Amino acid sequence: MLRTGEQYRDSIRDGRRVWINGERVQDITKHPMFKPMIDVRARIYDMAHDDATRDVMSYEENGERFSVGLKLPYTKDDWHAKRRATDTVLEDIGGVVTRVGDETAGEMWSLYDGQDILNEVDPRFSTNIRNHIHHVIKTDPFHVSANTDPKGDRSKRPQDQDPDMLLHVVKETDAGIIVRGAKYETAAAYANQAFTKPTIANWGNEAMSDYAVGFVCDFSSPNLRFIARTGFAGRAPARDYPLSNKFDEVETLVVYDNVLIPWENVLFYQHTKAATFIRATLHRYSAFAFVQRNLKLADMLIGAALWNVRQTGLEHQPAVQEKLATLACYREGINAHLTAAIADAEESPGGLLMPNQSLLMTGRVLACSQLHHMMHIARELCGGQICITPDVASFEDPEAGPWLDKFYTLNENWASEDRRKLLAYARDLLNSDYAGHRLTFQLFAQSPPFAHLAAVYRNFDWNEALRFTHKSAGLSDQVWGDKR
Template sequence: MALKTADEYLRSLQDGRAVYYRGEKVADVTTHSELGVGARHCAIDYRLAADPHHASLCQVTENGRTLNRFYKTPRNADDLLKRRELIAATTQAGRAIIQLIREIGTDFLFAHAIVAHAMKETLKAPYHERLQAYHGYLAENDLAMAVAQTDVKGDRSGGPSEQEHPDYYVRVVDRRKDGIVVRGCKAHTTSSIYANEIIALPTRALADADADYAVAFAVPANVKGLRFIVSPLSGGSKSAFHYPVSSRHKIYDTLTVFDDVLVPWDRVFLCGETAYAGVLALGFVEFHRFTAISYKLPLMDLMIGAAMLMAEANGIEKAGHVREKLSRLISYRETVRALTVAAAHECALKGPGVAVPNTTITNIAKQYFAENYHAMVQKIQDIAGGLLVTGPGEEDLANPETKADVEKYLGGKKGFGAHNRLKLFNLIRDLFASEIGGYHELLAIHAEGSLEAQKITILRGFDAAACRSFAAECAGLDL
């Protein structure tokens, strides 16, 4: 099958999936007044791939077939750098809002290719062949994917089998000749209502008592028993003037409920092997955090550009404290970019020859981005000033009784009339001082793993023993 068009992708979502939004069942996510915005945003992925100007980046040829580059298993640093470039390009096309309909799904495919290969060698498990077949199916049919990893967890002081409610973690409740039956719920599943396939995997390491929870699988988004309860956070009809980004570009997250869903055996990729649950969970985030630091770059570009334009509009672009803030924003961006490139260059080949970004460098980049994001937002807000949240609206420019006042009193430096200055305020408010701004701030801390998870990974992955030995040698210690 050839690459899908954006229209073909949107039609593929009209399949009777069970979507609930603000207490009501949604018949069609593509035509819904609010959720349809997110569907069209995700279709950018397909539009970009069909654009001749982006074909060399978005498309690859393997065995005579043209596929989307997202499905290409990375074999070396260049493959990872191209993947980074593709993720950044699709995010930039979405005005710094990523689509996440292929990125996370392929993160899983690459990670589990390594784990399933190891399981084949040690346990003679069938998952490697199943995963290869599923990967080929996705690529051949140019399908969109979402990943459901984070269980709702309940009492976090106990493991899955220690919960008062046994379904706080997704589990196998029946093993049948035709497959397994799964039950439970996953939280904050991004872009799930815009995916053709839903992939589930464990969220943590598991004990032997948790065997029923050691499960990874994939199902179509319209499978019987699967329900999506959509977060209303990104919702609401918004003016393009007041919300220049979020009125056109949205992603939605869901509670993803598996209510006795039947999964055929050929779509089961882990079932009871507790020793590999944590390995798969950690392997997934090795790729997923590389995806994270790749899609942050367009947002940081917008930070720099918006701050520069706002400083010019306010006539303060030459002020020392403003130049210092711009310098910090640029350093922030370039540090994350350089670390991302370094992580690709220092990749390691694992399992069946899959190139894995350097785990330590990737986590340092993610930690650096997260720990400094709020401080960078503060710099932009400081440059913009209080009118960011107290200025008049589009309606005041349209009203003859107030238009002259707004145009007279809200102009900035020569060349920046009131209308353009308000547009700049609106862009910055939309991204950094609104509902979506708060979403980005929380995303920086918790998405793709918490700060503590990154710190643990950095400590675990770095060879500190060599540093210790060197220090002992220099001190003349006899240890």
């Protein structure tokens, strides 16, 4: 049952308590800092109904249509379909958005693979995860992910400071569990629900903990408060900052003030083994959609840089070509990892088809660890004018405008307005507050860099390198010991 964009907008007009920029929001769908992204998400819903995109964005089963992005992956074709759908969205909206549901739904599939672990503590929990996955497929909500707590003093245990610094269970009732604390969640203020799970990765010897809790939270629940960071949209004219004004995915501190989570929404509780499993496998599916966004971001960097050097006649300079080739290597490196991850996909413990984990996780490290280098190369190629060009108001001023028109017109093909547009785009992509925010987001959105490398360590096949070196060096069999 596919939603329309307007049905989505209606679903978040539910009386939720949202604050941004020091004000209480009355209608989130109309607030200037939320509306651009809400409109983008609504457009994604409508694309599943439009004749031109319906068959890319949705599939038919038993006479009903469902979202491609939310479909459980069983075949390589499922992954190719997901990749096409994401590319179609980014092409349609003309930019990159990450937290729009297809990426975050995959995090629950990881828990689907851990049903045997959930059964150890309570068989109801494995039933709950299956039910929620199928509920998401059937009802098409805007589903996001809740990962990061405020944390507090990380040298101390949560119990040795304000316990609310990490989300935790404070009470059990017949109806469900009561939770307190807070989570930072991108897009939460305008989403329908979240898969909420712990941040802690090292539980020590604890087998039970009130902090080891995972659940699906309905954002229309009472006792939730949404305190968002100030958005970039509306701070400056859209013609000067075209990306900031359209693609800012606002992060929100969601405060759980004794919120009831019904038992049917609890996915695990007091079970540190389940919590450890989900932290170790959380991104085995969702990393694909995340890395795919980096591929489109690489295209934007290349496009902005290449148009700039063509404008100024520098495209054939060897030093310029070298830098463009470096950007191309970065882009194709990401592309190769995504393509190979599908080509060499592997069956998951739960019977799904997951992208090859070693290729996917090394691709994520490439995409995130090299992004700041690629942005700096793009800045070099765009030149210093991206940081000194006046805003559009000066170009339109009756006195200043003619001078700017004179100095920003390059030739008969490149008039000043096109030059200004490209420089404004490059400035917003590379130099603006939004650009810096986006860089940090890509670095931490799926856990910090050390966790990216830890995922590589867990998923890389070390045995093949050991086997060949063992043979090549002529080592004895006893060096394998018990680890062979």
